Each structure stands twice: as C-alpha cells, then as structure tokens.
Amino acid sequence: MKRHLPLIFLVLAVIGVQLLTRATGAAFYLTPLTMAAYYSLVVVGLCLLMGYAGQISLGHAGFFAIGGYLSAMLTTKNLMPLKENSLIAACDRLGLLTHGQDMFGEPFLHMQPWPACGCAILATVVVAYAIGIPVLKLKGHYLAMATLGFGIIVYRLALASPLFGEADGISEVPGFPILPGLAVSGDFSARVSNYYLAWGLVAFAMWLLVNLIHSRVGRALRAIHGAEGAANAMGVDTARYKLNTFVLSAVLAAIAGIFLTHYNGGIGPSEAGITKSVRYVAIVAIGGMANLWGALTMGALLNIMSLRGMFGSYDDAVFGAILIVIMLFAPQGLLGIYLPAALKRLLRRGA
C-alpha cells in the first residue's frame, strides 16, 4: 500500500503542527490552518477534474458557494412564515427543524445543520449534473468560458439576492454538531477539535481520491485526458466519466463550503467570485496538474500564507503571477520540474 505512504506523513504532519503550536503558544495559527484545510479540499477535487479528467473549471468557487450559502440560508432563515407549507411541516414532523425564540421573544423556525447540509449537497449534485451535461461537451476555450460563466452567475445571484444577504452575505450561522461534544464552529474552546476535524476530513478525502486514481476509473480518466477518442473506442463511456468526475469535484467543493461556513459562522459573495476560482486553478497548476498530493501541499501552504496576510495587498497579484510563471516555465507544476533539464531548455530557447 505504498500509495498511501504520503497519507501517513499527512497525519503525522497534522498532529506535529498542532503540538508545535501548543508548545510555542501559537494556538492562533490553528484558525488559518483549519480554514486552509477546507480550501484545500476544493483544490484536490479540482485537481482530480483538471489533472486526471483533463477538464478545466474556472467556476469552481461557484460550487463552494452553493454549498455554503444554502447551508447558511437554511440554518439561519426564519421558516416561520412558511409553517403551513406541507414540505416544511413534514420536515418539522421528522425533527429536522429547530424551534426557538429570537431576541424579541418572537418564535423562530429554522433547519437543523445536518438536514441543511444534506439539502445543500443534494442541490449541488443537481446543479452539477445540470451544468455538467452541456458544459462537458465543450472543449478548450469554450469549456473555460462556460465554467467561468457559471461561476459568475452564482456570484451575481449571491450578490443580488436578498435571500442570500446581498453584499453582506449571511452571518450568525450556527455551529454544526457532528457528534455529541464535537461541533464545527468558531468556538474558541473548540479550536483544536475543529482543526483535527477539518484535517481529518481532508485525510479521508485524500484516501478516497488516491484509491480512485489507482483504480480502473482513475485509469480510464487518465486515458480520457490522454486521448479521449481512443479511450472511447476502448469502451470507456467518456461523457459519463467526465460528468461523474465533475460532480464529484463539485460535491467536494460544496462540502468544503458547508463546513467552512459553519466554522466561520458566515459566508459572503466573495467566496463565489472569479478571483477565488482562479486562485484554486493557480494552486492546482503549481501543485502539478495531475498531482493530488502536490495540490494539497500547495493548497495548504499558499492558503495559510494568504490567510495570514503574508501577501499583503498583492494577494490576488501573487496568484496571477503564479499562474503565469508556472504555465510558462513549469507546466508540470513546481514539484514536477527537474531543475537542470528546465535550465537547459531555457538556455536552448534563448540561443
């Protein structure tokens, strides 16, 4: 099982870093580390799509937003006015809703986090299939633009719709209880458990994805990426595989969005924006298009640096520069270049 060796390193590193922060009194680092974990989840899903299935997506932040916004909206919106609606009443009878009272003593009704999460994921699956079927028939620039367009529509909807809080987004999102005593929330006291929860989720996702790329499906995906027509001729249903990979990567992004929203206690329209989508693509590119562990490493590293403000006001510019530099000099990603060969190539071209 040597394919899972990096997984062991990951687990050790995660534990090690947490102990380090405890030892150096830098526990505040756990917050950006936890957030970076969730962003990395989006990145590895995108890596599967771009690197293995070979389909670019410039709108993946849209799926992150669909997950986060829906979960936020369902858990914070007062469903009281809809109490008579049969669907809402059914949810109530199933125990999916919380009753409470707001500040003014008025009765309050909103959805519990678990069913909200379920609804958000379901919605993501539906949207991903609906968008995926037409979009994945496109290639090259057309595919890029279509995914970009999708991302922009989600962003515009989030920005313009009062249901989603317009420019302010949704806040006061409650914590997400996973197990008794364990909840995804911004609670200070739960910092460590949230950190392990986030990275545990990432580790689990990596285990699943590494298994997938080493399986028959992974091989088929790489064949599709390499020579789609020839893959089809060998019996691979290329359209279905591309679609399923698209949906899988969308679901991963949505899950990341849901959990991060509950962790942060809120979400804003910037999470759906083009800059975020482009950022994810930049990270996949620098990690090495078809390198899951590279994408994870770069995702964690770059997100932590960005979250800690290390890039200052040049945050977006950094990712733009990464895109250019990597694509010009190292299209196989940072961790894929062999330095002497790259230098030789560079010098030869100059001559």
Added chain:
Amino acid sequence: MLLEIKNLFRRFGGLQAVSDVNFSVRQGMIKAVIGPNGAGKTTLFNLISGALPPSSGEIQFKGRPIQGLPPFRIARQGMARTYQNIKLYPGMSALENVMVGRHCRSRAGFLSGMLALPWTRREERAIREKCLELLNLLDIADLAEVEATSLAFGQQRAVEFARALAMEPELLLLDEPAAGLNIYETAEVARLIGKINAQGITVLLVEHDMSLVMDISQEIVVLSFGEKIAEGTPAEIQRNKEVIRIYLGEDDAEG
C-alpha cells in the same frame, strides 16, 4: 455474417469520402480493404467503429445495426480497433495502456474504486495478469513499465495491438498494421494476425503492403475514390483489370 456494410455513404461538404459501399465480413475470416491513398479506407474504419456517423446507409454488427452509435457502445459489443497513427495514452506506461483495453471486461466503478473494496483489488490483479500475458505474447513484456509514447514506433504498434486484444474482441479492425515496418517486422505482424485469427478473432484490416495482404487475407475489398470497385479472393483481385488500372495506370491494364 459478423459485419455487414450496406449502401454506406459519407460526405464531407462536397467530398464523397465513402460512396455506396457494400460488403460483408464472415465470422472467423481475415478480410482486407485496399486502395490507393485517399480511397476512403480510414474513413470507412471510422464509420464502422463509430468515430464518425454515416451520411446514410447501414452497418450491422452481429445482426444488429450499429451506425450512429457512440464508439464505446460498439466497442462493448465486441469490436476493437487500432489506429494508423497510433493513439496511445501519453503519461501512462505500456502496461497501463493495455489495461485500459480491459475496461469493458471489468466492473469497478467510482464508489467501489474510492473505497478500494476487496473485490476491486482482486479484479485489478486479474486485469494486470491478463495484460502482462498479452504483452508477453507480443514479446514486449520487458517494456511494461515504460511510458508508452517514449517507445519505438514498432513497439508502440505492438502495445496498441495488445490493447485491442485486451478487449477480447470478436472483430478486430487493424488500420495499416504494417505501416513503417520492415520486411521482418511485417512478417512478424502476419504471423501474429494468423495466430489470433486461429483463436477465433475475425480480422478486418486496411493495408498498403501488398505482400502482407495477399499473404494472409481470405478476401479483399478494393476501394477507389470512396467507391468499391472490386471484391474477391487475392487471386481474383490480382487478375482484376480495374484494380490493376487504378494502381498501375491505363497501359498496364491493357497488357
């Protein structure tokens, strides 16, 4: 009849690439399609394998119409093909390329793949063994782990062959299997085709190398400018005046 082509037409704008072609391929035979360059042979293959839809006409495989079906469906019914300019998957080893050929004979899907269920691992091992056997058959087992597109041309040819065989097809379409090969390699190809035919696989091949064609085919179809101009045994074709004319020119046909 394993494969029947009926009144097949394919137009590209103003060009009639394939025009009213009719022929059949019996189970167990080796049939060749020959003709000068531009005769429409590769287009014909693309039509049969589903890479191109016909403008009109019918293609029947095992008694069922397959024209217009996507290539993967036709492949799953038991038809495999190789390509004139070799389409191996870059970034994958020779063995992995062949293992893709085994795709329609295996079942592990997304969910079972992600969870690495025990039966999928058994299936993977079986796939791997079978494909190594095929590489062995073609004498390239030592190249199993080499990246496919970095291999020599003849070796890439062999990998494509193995990949097609991995599908356990009933009908094998070979698009110029001897192109770019020398006399010895061509003889090797002939031997190989004979061997797999003996195992029951029907072969339809497009080829320019006349010695190979005359040597191994039981029947030959001759195309010219998209039309079928002759069909018959190698001996009949060699005597056919029309065929001689399109290959060698007017004067020689008279003689």
Added chain:
Amino acid sequence: MTLELFSQYLLAGVTYGIIYAIVGIGFNIIYNTTGIINFAQGEFVMLGGMTAISLTQWLPLPLAIAVAVAVVMLIGALVEILFIRWLDHPSVLRMIIITIGLSILIREAALHLWGEGVRSLPYFVGNEITTVQILGARVSPQVLWVIGVCAVMVLALSLFFRYTLQGKKMQACAANRMAATLCGISARNMVTLSFMLSAGIGALAGCVMSPITYTQYDIGTGLAIKGFTVAILGGLGNSMAAVAAGLLLGLIESFSVSLVPLAFQDAISISLLLGILFFRPHGLFGSKDAAALKDF
C-alpha cells in the same frame, strides 16, 4: 413604452453594443492569427482609459488619447513578446491560464498604480449636462462620439484587412501559417502586429467610452466576458458578424432593464453566453463544419 424611452434604450444599447463589438473584434484579430483567446483583452480597454486620464494632467485631451493608445499598443506588443512569442506549441489549456494570469496581473498593477477609485476622461464636447436630441431622446453627445469613433474603427479595420498589404499578410497568416511563412511573411511579426492592433482598438474604445461609463481598475474582466460572448455569438473569427452580435447583445441588455432588476443584468449576458455555447458554439453566423476544422 414612449418613443423617448424606446430611443433611450435603443441608443444605450447601440452605444454599449458597439463597445462590446470592438472588444469582440479584438478577440477575433488575435484569435485569427494565433488561435489564442486573449483573456486580457478587456484590460487593454481599461488601460487605454486610465492612461489617457493620467496623461490629461500634462497633455491636451486629443494628444492624451493618442499617446495613451500608442502606449497601450506598446504594452500589447510587450505582452506578446514576453509571454507568448517564445512558447513552443503550447496547449490550449496552458494559453488560457497564461492569459488569465496576465489579466490578473495587469488589473492588480492598475490597482496599485491608480487605486480603487472611479475616474473618467472629460467629455469631448460640453459637459455632464449637455444633451442632444436624437429620435426623441436626450442623450449626451459623447454617445455620438462612441458610436462614431467605433464605427470608423470598424471601417478602417475592414479596409485594412481587405486592401492593404499588411492586412493581407495577416489574413494569410490566419488562414495558413505555414504557407504564409513559406511566402516570406514573418508570422511572428504578424502575431505581434495583431496584439498591437487589438490593444490599440481596445484602448481607443476605452478612451471614448470613459466619460459615459467611467473607468475603474476592474472593468476589464466584465468587458472581456461580454466581448468574448460577442465574438462567439458572431462566430469566432468573423469580425463583421461580431459587430452585428455586439449590437444585438447591447440592445438585449439595454431593453432587458425594463424587465429585470439592474442587478441581474450581467446574468443576462452570461446566460446568453452559456446558451450559445451549449446550443450553437459556432455562433449565429458560423458554419458547423468550418468550426469543427479549426483546431482551437
């Protein structure tokens, strides 16, 4: 709807439409010679406006615009030489990502140079409250400038491609690069020229529209998307069709204001883009077979 309202929408639609058409033509010029979609196209428009605005501090308006256009053309050439020229048969994916990265960098540079603020060039004739009456509507004379200048650019371009030697060289390059090179045409120079041309027309459009639409560091992306929509709508590579498509998009957007809230206006052009991509990617005027042949 009154005649006045109708005319307002019509003129607004034509104004924005022809701007989109110019951006779309910019896409087409570069696409025709290189097969690349230049995602940074919108930034040329932004740069034109911003540079001209800065230059008006020292130069009279016409000169400021001329210099700004020249500067942006130079930037276009630089972009091509530094980032595109020496790539060896890059894949489509790689090119897409590079031009996206470029657009981000240019945008961020603009942010750091000029800040977040909204700026504009002064009106060419009169000021903010001057109006002229056209078809029953009262509009700023700047509208006539936009339509006029852009129309002249379109005409000049079509004359350039049809009748001048340089233009014909570029067309040769677009049709068949190898053959063009064999005829002694320097394909590389044609590529640089196409970038300069696209940058130039974008910059001029950016200057002329600035008084009405204002210029800000981030207007590039939105324009690029609309320009791309227009280029696709007309059939990628077909510049005359881009004009028609641009006007169509402009008019649809303009008249849609009467139907949907302004905030959703962008969603309309995006939906149009998606619709075209899904149902007719070769555009309204393109041919399916021809589009299939182009190896983009």
